Amino acid sequence: MDLEFRNLTYSVYSRITKVELRQVVKGVNGRFLSGQLVAIMGPSGAGKSSLLNAISGYRSAGVTGELLVNGQIRDEQLFQRSSCYITQEDLLQPYLTVRETLDVAASLKVAKGETAHSEEILQELGLLEHQHTKTDQLSGGQKKRLSIALELVNNPPVFFLDEPTSGLDTVTTVQCVKLLRQLARQGRTVVCTIHQPTASLLELFDQVYVIADGRCIYQGDTEAMVPHLQSVGLPCPRHHNPADFIIEITENPQNINMLCEEIENGKLYKSSKFDVPPIEPINNLELKICYQAGDEPEETQIVLSNEQCIYKGNQYDGVRNSLTSLSSQVSKGNSSLAWMRVQKSDPKLYPTTYFEQFSILLRRMIIQISRNRQALWIQTIHHIMCGVLIGLCFLNMANDGTQMFNHLKMCVGLVIFFAYTQIMVPVLVYPQEVKLVKKEHFNGWYSLSPYYVALTVSKLPVQVTLNIVFCTIVYFMVGVPFGTSRFICFCLIGNVVSLASEGLGMAIGSMFSVRNGCAIGPAAIAPFLGLAIYGFDFAHRIPLLMNILMKTSFIRCGVVAMVLTIFGFGRTPLDCKDVYCHFAKPDVLLKYLDIEKSSVWFEIGIMVTLMVIFRSICYMGLKWRFAT
Numbered sequence: 223m224d225l226e227f228r229n230l231t232y233s234v235y236s237r238i239t240k241v242e243l244r245q246v247v248k249g250v251n252g253r254f255l256s257g258q259l260v261a262i263m264g265p266s267g268a269g270k271s272s273l274l275n276a277i278s279g280y281r282s283a284g285v286t287g288e289l290l291v292n293g294q295i296r297d298e299q300l301f302q303r304s305s306c307y308i309t310q311e312d313l314l315q316p317y318l319t320v321r322e323t324l325d326v327a328a329s330l331k332v333a334k335g336e337t338a339h340s341e342e343i344l345q346e347l348g349l350l351e352h353q354h355t356k357t358d359q360l361s362g363g364q365k366k367r368l369s370i371a372l373e374l375v376n377n378p379p380v381f382f383l384d385e386p387t388s389g390l391d392t393v394t395t396v397q398c399v400k401l402l403r404q405l406a407r408q409g410r411t412v413v414c415t416i417h418q419p420t421a422s423l424l425e426l427f428d429q430v431y432v433i434a435d436g437r438c439i440y441q442g443d444t445e446a447m448v449p450h451l452q453s454v455g456l457p458c459p460r461h462h463n464p465a466d467f468i469i470e471i472t473e474n475p476q477n478i479n480m481l482c483e484e485i486e487n488g489k490l491y492k493s494s495k496f497d498v499p500p501i502e503p504i505n506n507l508e509l510k511i512c513y514q515a516g517d518e519p520e521e522t523q524i525v526l527s528n529e530q531c532i533y534k535g536n537q538y539d540g541v542r543n544s545l546t547s548l549s550s551q552v553s554k555g556n557s558s559l560a561w562m563r564v565q566k567s568d569p570k571l572y573p574t575t576y577f578e579q580f581s582i583l584l585r586r587m588i589i590q591i592s593r594n595r596q597a598l599w600i601q602t603i604h605h606i607m608c609g610v611l612i613g614l615c616f617l618n619m620a621n622d623g624t625q626m627f628n629h630l631k632m633c634v635g636l637v638i639f640f641a642y643t644q645i646m647v648p649v650l651v652y653p654q655e656v657k658l659v660k661k662e663h664f665n666g667w668y669s670l671s672p673y674y675v676a677l678t679v680s681k682l683p684v685q686v687t688l689n690i691v692f693c694t695i696v697y698f699m700v701g702v703p704f705g706t707s708r709f710i711c712f713c714l715i716g717n718v719v720s721l722a723s724e725g726l727g728m729a730i731g732s733m734f735s736v737r738n739g740c741a742i743g744p745a746a747i748a749p750f751l752g753l754a755i756y757g758f759d760f761a762h763r764i765p766l767l768m769n770i771l772m773k774t775s776f777i778r779c780g781v782v783a784m785v786l787t788i789f790g791f792g793r794t795p796l797d798c799k800d801v802y803c804h805f806a807k808p809d810v811l812l813k814y815l816d817i818e819k820s821s822v823w824f825e826i827g828i829m830v831t832l833m834v835i836f837r838s839i840c841y842m843g844l845k846w847r848f849a850t
């Protein structure tokens with residue numbers, strides 16, 4: 223697939239005022255041909271990643287300009303299925319082995335009836351002997367190769383890689399770039415951003431695209447870069463790395479202006495043989511005369527366009543010929559590389575059904591949870607310890623009619639325990655998960671809804687079991703009179719508060735995942751907001767909005783439901799050791815709290831509704847983030 227972009231801009235807008243803050247990529251042009259390995263270079267902050275994101279479609283908000291595939295305006299959805307994006311960070315499932323990770327990718331990305339060449343891919347990428355190693359135990363280079371292997375299973379013709387060599391040593395960097403070059407030679411278009419490569423590494427790239435201050439300052443063959451700089455009066459000193467040199471000269475803004483004008487912001491392509499004229503609009507009439515001079519192997523073309531005569535060489539034939547011979551090598555005979563041939567068939571939106579995606583993802587999540595022993599132990603000890611501590615604080619107090627305020631404190635404490643235990647974990651863990659899901663979703667592994675359903679279902683067994691263990695410890699240590707309905711309600715409230723809090727945590731975690739730290743603030747405050755407006759006897763003084771907020775705070779609902787459970791269900795009067803106990807009769811307490819008319823099921827219903835709302839916000843937030 224030949225990629226082309228015209229007048230491409232990427233601007234950053236203020237989220238609130240929608241005012242353009244800055245233009246990161248400024249109307250650049252360019253083309254990347256199939257069979258070529260392209261390096262996007264430039265100084266730090268020049269806009270390399272932004273350009274790659276815009277061309278790949280990984281970022282669409284704020285991007286304008288024309289994106290073409292094989293000379294035609296591209297269909298974004300179809301293009302997404304034909305390309306893959308490999309992020310700078312190797313986002314892998316840590317508790318899965320290399321083989322398991324690849325098998326999950328294959329089962330999601332390869333349709334039934336088609337062969338997934340997992341074995342060959344592992345062999346080709348040098349990962350076969352590490353196939354039983356967990357991904358978090360792999361070296362940086364192996365992780366990068368695995369990231370590439372995961373995308374290779376469905377053999378897309380276009381690869382985008384953001385800084386694939388960052389964090390790798392020199393030897394591994396060369397190995398990685400050689401692998402990319404091999405992929406390109408098999409007919410793929412491989413485009414990657416790279417930060418100041420060494421001279422020998424630069425030579426491995428077929429094409430270089432240099433960007434500075436959001437503008438293109440060079441586009442062309444790698445070996446044509448130094449002669450071009452020389453021709454514009456910027457000779458690269460001998461024994462100086464050309465990659466370093468072109469970045470050094472961008473320190474002077476005048477050089478950027480001059481080079482950008484020379485290359486017409488990417489409209490020109492500097493070939494090691496000829497200069498190629500600017501890309502003309504499709505509707506521009508051109509008269510082309512082609513002839514083969516004498517015994518010259520290449521065809522020469524004379525183009526008459528805009529009343530100008532432009533001499534144009536067949537610059538890409540060299541690459542194309544070598545590519546064709548390689549492709550034919552692959553397609554002929556029973557070569558072990560035959561599976562690597564670039565597929566021509568139209569890619570499907572998703573090769574697997576909704577249910578298949580759900581079951582594969584659910585299996586992967588359950589394996590992850592069960593192998594994360596440390597987290598399981600921490601959660602178990604946390605629930606048991608907290609249960610015992612709360613139980614000790616209120617030991618055998620549940621039947622004491624003089625302890626009304628302690629009863630209430632315990633109810634509030636229990637609800638806060640469930641809320642904070644579940645809200646902070648997703649806020650801290652989910653941002654990393656979001657990055658991984660974004661990459662996999664963008665690369666067409668699965669759609670968002672089966673993932674989301676699997677995520678919700680996979681966590682339930684551990685979460686519900688631990689909550690029941692906690693509730694049982696507290697219930698019996700505090701000495702609440704046993705009743706089946708009361709005990710079931712007690713556990714149910716704990717679980718509903720816990721699930722609602724987790725939903726809120728995930729919603730916050732998914733929205734704020736770019737700035738992880740920022741999420742902790744809202745997450746810490748959120749349950750307290752509920753608590754702050756919790757105050758039964760202040761309701762009449764609070765304006766309407768606050769009243770609504772108070773009534774719909776899941777913390778308040780949780781506390782009310784908890785009090786109704788402990789003191790409701792036909793509870794007999796509490797023991798009274800003093801002369802007079804005003805709150806010994808549970809009805810008096812409920813009346814004092816103004817909740818005697820409320821029902822446990824009504825409060826649970828509100829909490830379930832809030833839980834669904836929080837989880838829907840999280841889902842919509844993810845959808846919105848992935849769409850932009």
Ligand SMILES: Nc1ncnc2c1ncn2[C@@H]1O[C@H](COP(=O)(O)OP(=O)(O)OP(=O)(O)O)[C@@H](O)[C@H]1O
Pocket residue numbers: 234246264265266267268269270271272273417
């Ligand atoms: N969403 C965004 N919001 C605000 N600024 C942004 C955004 N995206 C990019 N930028 C800014 O645009 C500039 C270019 O960023 P980009 O990440 O593309 O640079 P880069 O060339 O890849 O840099 P590096 O080599 O250091 O990774 C930076 O100054 C960055 O702060």
